[in-house]
Amino acid sequence: MEAHACHTLSTATPAGPGHWNWWGLCLWLPGCIGFGALLAWAAFEVGQWFSPLVVFPLLVGLVLGVSLVAMMRLFQMGHRPTAWLALGLAAVVVIAGQHYFSYRAAVVEANRASEQLQKARTTFGTLVQGRLPAPPTGPIDYLRRRADEGRPLDTVLGNHMAKGWLAWLSWALDGLLVLGPAAAMVAYALRRPFCGRCGSWYATRRAGPLDAQAVQQLVEILGLSPADTPKGGRYRLISCNQGCAPTGFSLSWKELDTKKLPEILWLDDQQHTRVIEILDHSQTGTQGKSVC
């Protein structure tokens, strides 16, 4: 099956990327950073009980990516530079935040041990010997001490102790494992068209199966020239919330070589009207689901 898209069809493009705005910078961006802090705290708490190497930072990255994409959709944030900035800052907060909460816990533990020692000395006097190490003076001092002590790495290949720069390297790799999946998910989400006029993401408004006759009519209207006659297929209509930018249409059928057909065809007003007519009159097309 071969199909060729008409050149005049796919030249119409959506309204373009979202515009920079104060709302995104002053509210949405801090919201993402705040969420990053919350996720860092949750990851720290969970990590005390369950933190398998490689898998745990990947899971944290997935949660971060899913959450950022959901917030982009929910709040109709389509300004790509702001979205990338939010990802970068939120990822830094998630990665550094876990170390910070770990440092805070170490300080609390050190103070508690110091108090207990003090009480023991008050009760037993000189019978109690020994001195406790001073609490870490800051997050960097805490990490330096942990690196000197060594980070245990339990793997299927055996247990290792990463000391010094190896410990720092392992933390850097953990950070990349958080950032990687989150960045991949945001990049994929940003591929979806966004209407800069009404400031909304394109969404599926209508989708469903099509009979052979409807597919044939659409193929002609859209200027496609498949080698075989499709026996039936599926369609999807996408548009922005206000319908102020060109409507996107995707058509597929069995045996279609998708490499030879654009993923989304952009319809002008005339094509849009004719496509809707065909969908309305198609026996199976009328059963297509309207998706709001």
Ligand SMILES: [Zn+2]
């Ligand atoms: Zn619009």
